[in-house]
Amino acid sequence: MQISDLPKYPLSQDEITVINEVIKKYRDKKGALIPVLQEIQKNIGFLPVEVQKKIAAELNIAEKEVYGVATFYSFFSMIPRGKxxxxxxxxxxxxxxxxxxxxxxxxxxxxxxxxxxxxxxxxxxxxxxxxxxxxxxxxxxxxxxxxxxxxxxxxxxxxxxxxx
Amino acid sequence: MGNKKEKIKSAGQLIKIRDELKNASALDGVAKKHKITVHLGTCGIASGADIIKEAAELEINSRDRRSIMFSTSGCVGFCALEPMLTVQSFNRKPAVYYSLDEQKIKKLFQKHIDGGEIADELEPITEGSKLADFFNYQESRVLRNRGRIDPFNIEDYIAYDGYLGLAKALEFADSSEIIKIISESGLRGRGGAGFPTGKKWELCRAAKSPSGIKYVVCNGDEGDPGAFMDRNLLESDPHSILEGMIISALAIGSRRGYAYIRAEYPLAVTTFDHAIKQAREYGLLGDNILGSSFCFDIEIYQGAGAFVCGEETALLASIEGKRGMPKPKPPFPANEGLNGMPTLINNVETFSNIAQIILNGAKWFNSIGTETSKGTKIFALAGAVNNVGLVEVPMGMTLRDIVFKIGGGIAGDNEFKAVQLGGPSGGCIPETYLDIPIDYEKVKEAGSIVGSGGMIVLDEETCMANLARYFMDFIQDESCGQCVPCRIGTRRMLEILERITKGKGAEGDIEKLERLAEVIKETSLCGLGKTAPNPVFSTIKYFRQEFEEHIITQKSCERLHVKAKVKKV
CATH class of the missing domain: 3.40.30.10 (Glutaredoxin)
Known part of the structure; x- marks a missing residue:
């Protein structure tokens, strides 16, 4: 599947606040990428590309690396999980x-x-x-x-x- | 409990606390007549143990509370019979009631608690009952605390000599004494590879770290399908693992440890996290452990779902926040591991063995087992067997005894076909080899591995070609994609196996599989790839005719086996 094929699911203001808080919590911690992805996945149910870009910028990691990790582990998903x-x-x-x-x-x-x-x-x-x-x-x-x-x-x- | 505890500052104080706890929990027949324990592991809870707990509490509250001690524990290990509850009455052998519901709880209280007699109509497991065989043939060493301690209460662990191994290790004049004992014991890594534990510790102790940092890592990424030994230990006796980790840190000179637990085990993470916090409160973890100058602390790191992370270098990459890709060895983690520092990485069950070896001595440990494989091993016995559960047996016991004596034989009227050992890295052992003893070398000769402990019993209904396809599908999906033999080779093997099981196999397919398997085994980078062809090797070796039948008849699994069953009738 191409990234452009993924349906877009807009994020709510609450979800954006949660994402910011998680990133803030781990910003200065070494090797924090996986815990950050885990907490965001848990709270908003998926890891859309825009969020991955944001994480990359804030944690000072290359975007490809974030994408690489997010697609490597089976607990991460770029499609929202159902109710x-x-x-x-x-x-x-x-x-x-x-x-x-x-x-x-x-x-x-x-x-x-x-x-x-x-x-x-x-x-x-x-x-x-x-x-x-x-x-x-x-x-x-x-x-x-x-x-x-x-x-x-x-x-x-x-x-x-x-x-x- | 619950109040802020004062830290334990010496071995003497620890022993005093242990004795007090032992006295407090002993039944005396006057005020304390019965002890009731509900077993709450993942399997128990899934089977309704929560409801059983509430029902039991209700019954207790309607009686004289003071005469009944009530607690919860982790798993007993007899998964097939959940939910379960044990009643221990003064001066009597314990009775384990199983497959409970609210009705049975009522009956149990009326007869056993009020009437003072074992409720025979519920057929509990007592000494001499047929189901007791499940336990009688076992040797509970690592699982010694099963069903008797509350994993959320460190005092239960202390009451059964918990942390005394650590206290003893701290009193050694030189911490190299620890490694000497572990080496002498002959303990080998329980994660599957069977590397001598003492040797690993020695290498790590000798490794030079420019910054002085060394790490201890517990591998709790139990990924083999059909294996649940480590989940059970983490859920039911977390302090035994912690104590082992602390002792290992003392031996190699580490101040920081990680426990890597897979994300599929939420209860294990909760339990272990709680254990860490309690150990810190009691002064058994953190700064100045047991009043000594030794400092060590542990953090949990949760996996995110990748089988390959069970491989040690991949696991360390994952802790560093990267994709879990294995690295070529050497350098071994003992020299260059986490963040480039010397790292000791052992499996959950290995750590669980440590404290007892220190406490009871190397001789106690290696008095059982075979020439090359000492002590006990835990297996997760599952599949087509009557008594599904967790079994700990002395090394050297035969597979036949495990399947038929402990496991109670094959469920239903079906016939035994094979035992699958070691998950996707292991192989199938047919009837003719059932009398080999459990021993790292002997099992390897028979075409499988002891592995981490998954033991799936297969009956005549399992198609071996389909089973080989299943494992290849698993490995192909979980390959990290780094090296070509594993990434592409396993896919080609899967395609051939799919073809065969769909009834579209061609002549020469079996030979192609064997050739590919050989190349993948010889040229893959890590253990996952090197062992990936094992399930195919062993199924072709012992059940070649099943592959051939598919190819000759050009029939899919469904059609071929439906017919076979009809023929039997």
Missing amino acids: NDIRVCLGTACFVKGGKKIADKIQKELGIKPGQTTLDRKYSLQVNRCVGACGLAPIIIINDKIYQKVKTEEVMDIIYSYNK
Whole structure:
């Protein structure tokens, strides 16, 4: 995907204030790029290019370096996460217990691929490497809540229960 | 608790506090009749342990509170049976109640607490019950505190001899004595590579640092899918890791440490962060540790989701705020690590072993194990096995014993097919090799690695070609892209494996896979690339006919295996 293909999501004044505060907090700290990106990702849900440029300028780092780091780690996203963030675990234990089928089902029903967000921004989907809850496999996580031993035929009921 | 504590200033004071805590928590049958512990690890909470905790508190509050001690702990390690609760009554063996709900809690209190008899209808795990085998064949050393201490309360750790290893190390006339003991013990790195820990410490102690700065780093970036030993330790016994790190800092002369914990483990980060703060309050971390002149402090650094960061040089680059790209070695981190300074980097489980070795001696540690692999190893047993959970066994136990005695065999009516060890860097071990002992060298001879401890049991329903494809997909996605063999080679291998599993494989594809695998193994820059072909090597070696069947029949996984199942019936 080209950067120019990314849809634009305008930032609110509150979000801009948060970004400024995070940058201020870490400005003089060495090796602070990842914590800065982590806090902004957590608070506003994504890392748009304009924000990356701002971070580069304020922390005195090359823009390409910020972009390089932001696209290297899977926890950073340039597309806003949905109101409900769905993560399907595809660790080995979940995989051998049918995790892939669950991921396929969600993709088909919501019409999005891993890394994408529905147009109404209600749901986003990610596939996760192992979260280490292998005893409960297969699992999905919605907004930090773990659902265990999920069945393919039940997964959409779980997801749509968030649509209230 | 909760009040500002006075710092502990000496070993004597620490022992006095330990004794007081031990007395205070002992059951006496008069005022303190029962101790109830709810186990709250990530798996427990996901299974509803929070609700169980509330239900239990409600029951306790409606009774004579003073006769019941109530606490929470980390994970017990028997994941398949969450949520769980342990009742320890005066002069009785503990009973572990499992798969609980609110109804069962009511029954449990009526029978066990009010009636004074174990609630047999709930079939708790007690001495001699069948499920107790899960624990009986284990050797709990690193996991000694499982289910009995509250990870958010440092006093629980102290009550079980916590920080006494550190106190002892501080009393050595020369801190090189620490390294001598660790070397003698024969402890090897538990992260997967199995490098002798004492040797690593020695190199780091000897390394010259112009600025005098040396770092200690704990590798908590447990990325192998199917591995959760480190998550459990960080969540359930954080102080054992902290104590190991502090002792290592004393041994190499470091004042600053980092714990790198992956972002997928939010509860581990919270627990470890809390442990650091408590250790500082008690004078066990920070300036003048236990009243000595030794100063050392630790900071948590959270990962951001990249498998390759488990490789030590990539991890250090990540702490520096860069992309997690491995560097060629040498120089090794022991000489030039974080910010160019000598850096000691060990895995979570390795650090967890340290304090006990110092306290009990090298002989105690290496009295169990094999010729080359001493002590115990923790495995995350999962997949098609009955008793899924965390198991700690002496090195040298056979895989068969782990799968069938501790794991209780294969779930359902299916048949055993293989054990996958070591995640994407490891391989599959078939039935014929199940009697090899767990030992770094022996497992390697069988075509896999001990690895960090992920152990996934596979039954007949798993297609081995598809499993090889799964791991190649993983590695291809997680390759950092720096060196050509790994970046492009793994993609080519994935394409061939996809072709085969879709029923479109061509004659000669298996040989192509083997050739590519050989080149990638020989020419990749880091451990991720060098070991990337392992799952393919071992599946082709032991299950070649499954690849061939795909190619000959030109059938995809779905079609081929549906038919196979029908045939069986």
